[in-house]
Amino acid sequence: MATPNPVFDQEKADARRATKGFQGSDRSRAYERYLLTRVIHAMAPRQYTVELWDGFRIEPSHGSSIATVHIHSRPALTNLLRQGDVGFGDAYSTGEITVEGDLIGFLIQVYQTPEPKGIFKVVKRAQQRSPRANTQAGSRENIHHHYDIGNDFYKLWLDREMQYTCAYFAEDAMEIEAAQQAKMDHICRKLQLRHGDRVAEAGCGWGGLARHMALHYGAIVSSWNVSAEQVRYATDRAKSEGYDDRVSYVLDDYRNIKGEYDAFVSVGMLEHVGLDHYPDLGDVVDRCLTTEGRGLIHTIGRNRPRLMNAWIEKRIFPGAYPPTLGEMMDIFEPHRFSVLDVENLRLHYAKTLEAWLSRFDASHQQVTEQFDENFTRAWRLYLAGSKAAFLSGALQLFQVVFTRERNNKLAASRAHLYS
Amino acid sequence: MATPNPVFDQEKADARRATKGFQGSDRSRAYERYLLTRVIHAMAPRQYTVELWDGFRIEPSHGSSIATVHIHSRPALTNLLRQGDVGFGDAYSTGEITVEGDLIGFLIQVYQTPEPKGIFKVVKRAQQRSPRANTQAGSRENIHHHYDIGNDFYKLWLDREMQYTCAYFAEDAMEIEAAQQAKMDHICRKLQLRHGDRVAEAGCGWGGLARHMALHYGAIVSSWNVSAEQVRYATDRAKSEGYDDRVSYVLDDYRNIKGEYDAFVSVGMLEHVGLDHYPDLGDVVDRCLTTEGRGLIHTIGRNRPRLMNAWIEKRIFPGAYPPTLGEMMDIFEPHRFSVLDVENLRLHYAKTLEAWLSRFDASHQQVTEQFDENFTRAWRLYLAGSKAAFLSGALQLFQVVFTRERNNKLAASRAHLYS
Numbered sequence: 001m002a003t004p005n006p007v008f009d010q011e012k013a014d015a016r017r018a019t020k021g022f023q024g025s026d027r028s029r030a031y032e033r034y035l036l037t038r039v040i041h042a043m044a045p046r047q048y049t050v051e052l053w054d055g056f057r058i059e060p061s062h063g064s065s066i067a068t069v070h071i072h073s074r075p076a077l078t079n080l081l082r083q084g085d086v087g088f089g090d091a092y093s094t095g096e097i098t099v100e101g102d103l104i105g106f107l108i109q110v111y112q113t114p115e116p117k118g119i120f121k122v123v124k125r126a127q128q129r130s131p132r133a134n135t136q137a138g139s140r141e142n143i144h145h146h147y148d149i150g151n152d153f154y155k156l157w158l159d160r161e162m163q164y165t166c167a168y169f170a171e172d173a174m175e176i177e178a179a180q181q182a183k184m185d186h187i188c189r190k191l192q193l194r195h196g197d198r199v200a201e202a203g204c205g206w207g208g209l210a211r212h213m214a215l216h217y218g219a220i221v222s223s224w225n226v227s228a229e230q231v232r233y234a235t236d237r238a239k240s241e242g243y244d245d246r247v248s249y250v251l252d253d254y255r256n257i258k259g260e261y262d263a264f265v266s267v268g269m270l271e272h273v274g275l276d277h278y279p280d281l282g283d284v285v286d287r288c289l290t291t292e293g294r295g296l297i298h299t300i301g302r303n304r305p306r307l308m309n310a311w312i313e314k315r316i317f318p319g320a321y322p323p324t325l326g327e328m329m330d331i332f333e334p335h336r337f338s339v340l341d342v343e344n345l346r347l348h349y350a351k352t353l354e355a356w357l358s359r360f361d362a363s364h365q366q367v368t369e370q371f372d373e374n375f376t377r378a379w380r381l382y383l384a385g386s387k388a389a390f391l392s393g394a395l396q397l398f399q400v401v402f403t404r405e406r407n408n409k410l411a412a413s414r415a416h417l418y419s
Numbered sequence: 420m421a422t423p424n425p426v427f428d429q430e431k432a433d434a435r436r437a438t439k440g441f442q443g444s445d446r447s448r449a450y451e452r453y454l455l456t457r458v459i460h461a462m463a464p465r466q467y468t469v470e471l472w473d474g475f476r477i478e479p480s481h482g483s484s485i486a487t488v489h490i491h492s493r494p495a496l497t498n499l500l501r502q503g504d505v506g507f508g509d510a511y512s513t514g515e516i517t518v519e520g521d522l523i524g525f526l527i528q529v530y531q532t533p534e535p536k537g538i539f540k541v542v543k544r545a546q547q548r549s550p551r552a553n554t555q556a557g558s559r560e561n562i563h564h565h566y567d568i569g570n571d572f573y574k575l576w577l578d579r580e581m582q583y584t585c586a587y588f589a590e591d592a593m594e595i596e597a598a599q600q601a602k603m604d605h606i607c608r609k610l611q612l613r614h615g616d617r618v619a620e621a622g623c624g625w626g627g628l629a630r631h632m633a634l635h636y637g638a639i640v641s642s643w644n645v646s647a648e649q650v651r652y653a654t655d656r657a658k659s660e661g662y663d664d665r666v667s668y669v670l671d672d673y674r675n676i677k678g679e680y681d682a683f684v685s686v687g688m689l690e691h692v693g694l695d696h697y698p699d700l701g702d703v704v705d706r707c708l709t710t711e712g713r714g715l716i717h718t719i720g721r722n723r724p725r726l727m728n729a730w731i732e733k734r735i736f737p738g739a740y741p742p743t744l745g746e747m748m749d750i751f752e753p754h755r756f757s758v759l760d761v762e763n764l765r766l767h768y769a770k771t772l773e774a775w776l777s778r779f780d781a782s783h784q785q786v787t788e789q790f791d792e793n794f795t796r797a798w799r800l801y802l803a804g805s806k807a808a809f810l811s812g813a814l815q816l817f818q819v820v821f822t823r824e825r826n827n828k829l830a831a832s833r834a835h836l837y838s
Binding site: 304305324325339341347393396398407410417419 | 833
């Protein structure tokens with residue numbers, strides 16, 4: 001198993017706890033209160049309270065307070081002021097910052113903060129992190145950081161098909177298990193998958209979609225992934241369940257995809273590809289797709305170009321970047337791929353995260369035993385923050401269907417997705 | 420009524436006919452044959468024949484010939500070599516170039532010509548036309564050129580609701596009348612139109628969609644258009660049919676749209692807006708859309724940035740430009756509008772044009788009486804060329820649904836479009 005992440009220096013955190021600051025006997029200083037007040041006021045309108053270890057409080061800018069952010073130590077405050085999101089996330093993980101009340105409501109308000117102006121813009125820019133490089137070696141490292149922390153951990157809170165991407169709640173009352181099945185069916189229908197179709201999948205997670213395509217649509221699937229843990233899980237399952245003649249999982253980079261395919265699919269990988277490599281991905285698709293082949297890319301996205309939240313990029317998803325639709329065109333335009341259909345499933349991801357979060361909370365004890373409290377707090381913040389990001393519109397979920405420019409064998413309408 | 424267009428100098432054309440070249444008694448020269456052969460060979464693969472007035476022929480590069488392009492005069496050849504598409508279109512209009520056999524098949528092959536290289540790239544670039552300016556005065560002039568040539572003319576070959584945009588063949592066997600109704604319903608459903616909703620329409624043609632929204636969905640519609648002929652027709656009809664309390668047609672530029680609306684719609688106008696003005700259009704939408712408002716833009720587009728065919732831009736649609744999806748983001752990104760749905764209806768436009776073309780051909784005699792043979796030939800080339808462009812993938816048809824980033828009152832899925 002890989003090193004648990006996010007990685008914290010537990011000794012340092014313990015040392016901080018032992019300082020007077022954390023004990024509350026040392027009063028906050030005037031310049032600290034001044035700076036914090038300026039930062040928090042710039043985030044108005046807000047309906048939450050901020051409270052320091054010595055009782056100093058910043059009240060909501062209007063209405064009643066839905067949450068209180070407790071900053072328990074001077075180092076936590078200093079890091080928050082210096083490093084913004086990274087400082088907040090790290091201090092939340094060590095317990096030096098806690099949120100009492102409606103965590104997700106608070107995070108939504110943070111995501112809805114107006115774009116910073118003046119000095120805050122300069123500071124924000126300095127705090128942002130460019131995604132780490134996604135060369136083949138870099139991608140391997142980046143993916144290892146997140147996906148190789150243990151299949152047992154993900155089993156605790158994902159569905160039984162281990163779908164770690166946005167589900168599709170075709171009907172409002174669906175449970176997560178059914179919604180993940182519906183997502184896979186929705187994708188297969190969008191790809192007009194037929195018995196015997198050869199499919200190339202770039203980034204297959206624990207292999208659920210490939211499995212689904214083979215078992216329910218009779219497809220022959222080759223799936224690429226650089227996460228050793230995931231490929232091992234998927235391959236073992238294919239062998240023991242007896243469909244390894246129809247699905248092969250390849251531990252390699254998407255840039256090395258070989259062969260000819262009737263469909264290309266990539267669900268939740270583009271976030272890890274990196275803008276610089278979008279043309280490479282387009283080249284891969286162009287190389288492997290037949291004349292009448294269909295493609296689908298499913299990715300988290302943005303309405304306007306903006307880097308990933310710096311804490312998430314640093315601690316959770318190194319190298320990640322959610323693109324705008326416009327940025328995605330670097331995949332399609334060079335080969336004149338024709339975009340046939342774009343669907344935005346933003347609120348479906350909020351519902352997915354709600355389900356994950358409630359299962360994660362139910363497994364709190366086990367996660368903490370597998371790792372530690374810091375890890376559990378960090379992951380909880382990441383899941384809650386992601387839900388808030390989708391609810392607030394800071395993140396989108398795009399499913400893009402495309403084909404070659406000259407392919408005239410198109411579905412007459414999209415009605416077949418809903419029959 | 421405006422000057423008929425495309426505008427040709429009939430005297431000049433008659434003079435050409437009187438030259439020996441047109442009569443065929445003057446033989447083509449070695450350098451003319453050399454240049455033409457180079458140009459035509461660069462367009463391979465092709466299954467058509469080219470023949471000069473003196474019988475000189477260039478055979479297909481492979482297979483049997485589906486059409487013969489007859490170049491009847493030296494001036495036509497010179498203009499074709501010099502001006503490319505403009506030379507071809509003008510000579511086709513005067514009858515100095517004719518196409519025997521499968522015109523649309525020939526045009527598809529022209530559209531599928533590989534991108535020119537080397538000297539041909541330089542020549543092609545010189546032959547291209549940047550779209551004319553779309554300032555408010557410019558737009559008025561550009562729109563007048565096309566849409567004010569007489570409502571009686573358009574009545575001859577459009578459907579009874581005068582829909583001059585891509586229809587939606589919800590079922591394969593639909594006739595054009597039903598498919599235009601289906602298009603309007605599809606748009607209303609995509610906009611989740613409800614009784615009493617206020618709608619702003621930018622570019623309303625002869626007012627059909629506004630009429631449909633008011634009569635079938637109970638909407639209150641304000642429609643902007645700079646074509647005086649169209650606004651007159653639409654207003655007269657609203658008055659005589661008695662729904663002018665619910666629909667108002669405004670003879671003004673979309674940049675002057677005022678008021679607050681639950682929905683914004685624009686069908687077939689973006690082609691005339693011009694890339695430079697996309698942010699203006701975004702500003703208009705941002706100014707007039709409510710918090711939970713929905714928007715839809717329906718436009719001809721491209722898979723990769725490319726100017727409009729030069730002859731169409733010069734003779735038929737001054738100022739026109741079909742954008743890529745990426746280019747359209749200049750409307751949405753500055754205000755962080757969230758793209759919810761993109762549907763590509765390319766082949767529906769090919770079917771629409773097929774229907775128009777067959778009605779146009781049935782009205783050949785009347786069109787020629789209203790204008791002249793040159794006009795009829797030019798419009799036939801424009802309609803046939805457009806059909807070929809959609810069939811070949813040179814043109815796309817995008818319907819883009821969007822809303823504000825923070826609007827969470829979204830349809831749970833798109834199933835309601837198909838129920």
